[in-house]
Amino acid sequence: MKRTRNFIYLLAVIKFIVPYLLQNNYYEPHRDEFLYLAEGHHLAFGFMEVPPLLSIFAWLTHLFGGGMFWIKFWPNLFGVLTFIMTAKIVQKLGGGLFAIFLAFLPFIFGAYLRLFFLFQPNPPEIFFWTLIAYSVLRYIQMEKNKYLYILGISIGLGMISKYSVAVFAVSILAGLLLTPQRKIFANRHLYYAGIIALLIFLPTSLWEYNHHFPIVVHMKQLNDTQLRYVGPAGFLADQLLMNIPCVFIWLAGLYFTGFSYKGKKYRAFAWAYVFVITLLLVLHGKNYYALGVYPVLLAFGAYHLEKFSESRLKIWRYVFVIIPFILGVLFIPIMLPVAKPESLAKYYEVMNTAKTGLLKWEDLKNHPLPQDFADMLGWEEMTQKMANAYNSLDSNDKAHTFLFCDNYGEAGAVNYYRYKYNLPEVYGDNGSFLYWMPRNEHIDNLILITDDQEEMQHPFVKDFKSAVVTDSVTNIYARERGTLIILFKGSNDAFNKMFREKIEDDYNKFK
Template sequence: MAYFLYWGMKSPRVLPLLLALVKFVSGYLLSSPAYELHRDEYLYLNYGRHLAWGYLEVPPLTALQSWVTLALGGDWFWVKFWPLLWGSLTVYVVGRAVQRLGGGPWAVALAGLSYLLGAYARLNFLFQPNSFEVLAFTVVCYWLICYQQQPAPRWLYAIGAVLGLALLNKYSALFFILALVGALLLTQRRILATRAFWGGAALALLLWLPNLAWQISHGLPVRHHMALLHDTQLVNVSVGGFWQSQLVMNLPSLWVWVAGLVALLRSPYRVVGLVYAGGLLLLTLLHGKDYYALGYYPILLAAGAAWWEQWLQARPRLGRVMRPALLLLPVLLSLRVLPLLFTLEPPARMLALGARFEKLGVLRWEDGRNHPLPQDYADMLGWRELADKTWTAYQGLPAAARGRTLILTANYGQAGAINYYNRHRALPPANSFNGSYLFWQPVAPAQGWQYILLIDDEPDADLAHHFQSLRRVGEVRNAYARERGTVILLGIHPDVILRNYARQEHQRQLAEWGQF
């Protein structure tokens, strides 16, 4: 570490770059091969096969990354490349923010370690929109600080561009924008009167406009998505649970970000501290998921590290003891929760460690109940088994009938995993009536479907009455997978009633999303 700090003094950009490199490489090295991709990752990868200006779940920026990933072969390395890239860039921006706030190499190292050993280790491992959101929020706050120091119009135009991309990434950016505007109204009203502010706002809107037009032309499906989230997941989020998670997720850096928040609120940069306060207030009132707030913390880490360095500079004796201690403390605290930060431990070992983590709330799933494994871990198991068994079942069909075979799944994770692991095989795409798969339904052949491979975790017992024959040809047996017990059923010659029902169900689901 002393070597890194030396080079940090020689060149300000070196240490942030080194921390970014550590972030990128560690994401690949600190993972167990026992885990596969996450349920959501399969859905987002499928976007790359169906480029559009919008989807029922999120805006289109993730789809562009998926398209590039699949064009490069779709291997695990390229899937993980994007979240690790965004996480590495976030670490770099945090380091530069420390320097903007007057911190030296020690403060950069403290802020960097706080980020590397926090909840971002897991967040930046999953191919989801969250990693880019954290980067975007951090960059905006960093450029706000730059604008305070040097009120040049380019900073506001740059902020507008990043916010436009954030809106193309995830709709929760709207809450951040509300918090930002509220903070500016309270502290920097003169910025709102500048031409550059409105130019930046226009740029953000211009970038978001294609997706906004898509939303309007499709009946604003984001409303139905939010209603589904509220009824199935957010309803289980309590205020106490939300704030407990804020402390747990950022525990190794608690004294850093809290100091950063206080320091910002008492500084010329209090607008940044108020963005955090406004954003967390909105998420609390709306029962947002705990990780929705992670984009608000990195800039606090930068401010807190800079404050600690300046505070210790005025107390040189104390500083000689506390400087190494403060760098070592995040490492020591993270050792106990290391299996939660990185997928180091295989499922059996994680199961044995479950009791240790239960009080932290990390075993509580979106249904509000505790389970043996953290939900993310259970969502990274059993998918290859499902895909391979679906391929085997398809291969067992008569060659002449394979063109009249439909693969229909109960949820987007099942469909996406089958498509991902069979992407180099001659298997028709798996489909679902779940989410954006509603747009990608295949056209039935003129003679109708002869075979249907049904993948379901809760199959309807009455289905057998609507087929000439229905039998089980596979099942997910991975004991640790959330999809354990999901069955693969082969149905032969579905009757008219079932075919009509499927068509009506498809139309009903589309109508619920506002598509008619």
């Protein structure tokens, strides 16, 4: 037992260290990370895009200095905790060291390597999905009520990390309903646990109500822009592709829970997987929305493959390890930016990576880098060039200059770097930045960051005495390449009236 525990913690330490060693320090925080870091400066019970849990870790990140180590610490920590819970499931099934090692491999070779190194809601969400699965499994095995309360707490905390936890909670309960384990619904403690989950989620649900459910508007905007490009065939293919080096492990888990006699007791987990995938297909969810359902299947699969390869079939164990290592090493430069953009772009060209779809962005076109990597470039350049425009003004003009960005990535990035460049706070009306936007600000001068290449053609430009494009983002690999920095001076009343009406209209969308 001690040997197994020590082995799990050794692998956990490796899991924590490896991403720090792999990611090249040329890269900056990701576009979304800037948004979630900004929420740490505006703690609340909810935000337009996400529930509040991640903002607490953002607040702690700022408290500890806001460096890259701490930005990456929290997702990495949740990755470690998710692996430990996966290993615990293997243990409780009766798996040994080999099964634990198999369950560890997907955390190094596959989509989890990237996901658990991005400061986003997904790492805590996936941890709570796994904790939900663990609590259900332990209740099935032991029928002790304490696991129902762990289930309730996991759902409650999961719901304040990301609302999609509800997808798994509903799916696992539906799975239980379709199996002999439905007797769980006769246990009053399940409903007491449900009340605990509701109480944990209550402040966030009240926040959503008081703010007219911005998550609904946000999801509609996502559906109109990004999610409408998600097709069923691509979504299902990506479920295999995301963890291709270790895909056979979770497929073995699905077989074990869904079809094998020994796994009949755990059939609810196979049904849960079917329901999760079905719901996400109906809702046009992105491919990675399903990643939370796999750790438990990886645990079942690792256990099943260990049993399968006992005695005379031990030769298979070499196959089960060699395949992830060979494929996984090839996939690492796609999961994390391990080299500078020029080197990675050449690697992808040599490997014909474009044919896999992994270089396809939301515009459905292939680019030199994966979109996530391109979203880690150009931000400090942008901030520096805004600072150059700001510092071209005299002290009187600076005092009457408003800094504005078109999207949350730009606003979050400039606010992250602004202390280094002595800039005032930067505002925007995209995402949660809308809530922090002054509503009656009188603007004399404006420095605008925009990715609209036609910005200088808009009628409002004539409402300023002068308007000059001072610079643009020039990093050829950045998704923000070409983004303009424009200095407007000497506004009139017509512009201020139009701008106030624009902000008011943006607010009214959430009423």
